[in-house]
Amino acid sequence: MPEPSPGPSGAGQTRRRGAALEEAILRAAADELAESGLSGFTMDKVAARAGTNKNALYRRWPDRLALAVAAYRRMATAVQPPDTGTLRGDVLEWLRQANRYWGSPQGAILRELLAAAGGATELLAQLQDQSGDTAAAPWLTILGRAVARGEASPEALHPRVATVAMVLLRNEFVVRGAPAAPDEVLVEIVDEVYLPLVRGRSTPPS
Missing domain, CATH: 1.10.3130 (serine acetyltransferase, domain 1)
Structure with a gap:
C-alpha cells in the first residue's frame, strides 16, 4: 500500500512505495543520526525528514534502535584491509x-x-x-x-x-x-x- 502524500493536499508530491520509500527513509535516518546522534534520534524526526508518517517506519523496523542500526549500516563504508607487504x-x-x-x-x-x-x-x-x-x-x-x-x-x-x-x-x-x-x-x-x-x-x- 503506498504511503499518503505529505502535506494537506499532497499537491506536487509523488507517492513513493516499496524500495523507493525505504531508500528515502534510510537516507533521512542516516542524516538524522549523523546530525543528532542516537540520543536525539526519534521516529518522529525521521518521518518528518523523509516526508512520510511513522507507520511507514514501523512497518519496516520495530523500533528506533533497529532503524538507527539500519541507518548506521547505510552510513558506514566497507574498508579493505591494508596490504603493506609485511x-x-x-x-x-x-x-x-x-x-x-x-x-x-x-x-x-x-x-x-x-x-x-x-x-x-x-x-x-x-x-x-x-x-x-x-x-x-x-x-x-x-x-x-x-x-x-x-x-x-x-x-x-x-x-x-x-x-x-x-x-x-x-x-x-x-x-x-x-x-x-x-x-x-x-x-x-x-x-x-x-x-x-x-x-x-x-x-x-x-
Missing part, C-alpha cells in the same frame, strides 16, 4: 585505522549503538559485521597473505588468533574509558602479543 605493517595499520575510526564522530555513533543494543544479539552482530573491527574476515585476509609470504604457518589461520589484536585494542577502550589508545599501545600489542602468538602457531615436530 604482517607487522598490515596489523599495525589496521589497528591504527580502527583507532582513528573509534575516535571519529561516526565512531561515536557506533559506540552509542553498541551500548544501546546491549544483549540484542542480532543487532550487535549487524554492527560488528559492518564496523569490521572484530569481524574475522579482514583479519584472516591479512593473516592469509602472511602465510602466502612465508611469514606465518597455516596453523595460525584461526579466527581467535587472527582477531586477538583488535580484541586487545577494544579492551583498551573499555579500561581507559576513551575511544582512542596511544600509538605506543598499538605497537606494543603488535610486537609483544600478536606477532609472537602468530609465529608460535607452527606444526609441532613429529
Whole structure:
C-alpha cells in the first residue's frame, strides 16, 4: 500500500512505495543520526525528514534502535584491509585505522549503538559485521597473505588468533574509558602479543 502524500493536499508530491520509500527513509535516518546522534534520534524526526508518517517506519523496523542500526549500516563504508607487504605493517595499520575510526564522530555513533543494543544479539552482530573491527574476515585476509609470504604457518589461520589484536585494542577502550589508545599501545600489542602468538602457531615436530 503506498504511503499518503505529505502535506494537506499532497499537491506536487509523488507517492513513493516499496524500495523507493525505504531508500528515502534510510537516507533521512542516516542524516538524522549523523546530525543528532542516537540520543536525539526519534521516529518522529525521521518521518518528518523523509516526508512520510511513522507507520511507514514501523512497518519496516520495530523500533528506533533497529532503524538507527539500519541507518548506521547505510552510513558506514566497507574498508579493505591494508596490504603493506609485511604482517607487522598490515596489523599495525589496521589497528591504527580502527583507532582513528573509534575516535571519529561516526565512531561515536557506533559506540552509542553498541551500548544501546546491549544483549540484542542480532543487532550487535549487524554492527560488528559492518564496523569490521572484530569481524574475522579482514583479519584472516591479512593473516592469509602472511602465510602466502612465508611469514606465518597455516596453523595460525584461526579466527581467535587472527582477531586477538583488535580484541586487545577494544579492551583498551573499555579500561581507559576513551575511544582512542596511544600509538605506543598499538605497537606494543603488535610486537609483544600478536606477532609472537602468530609465529608460535607452527606444526609441532613429529
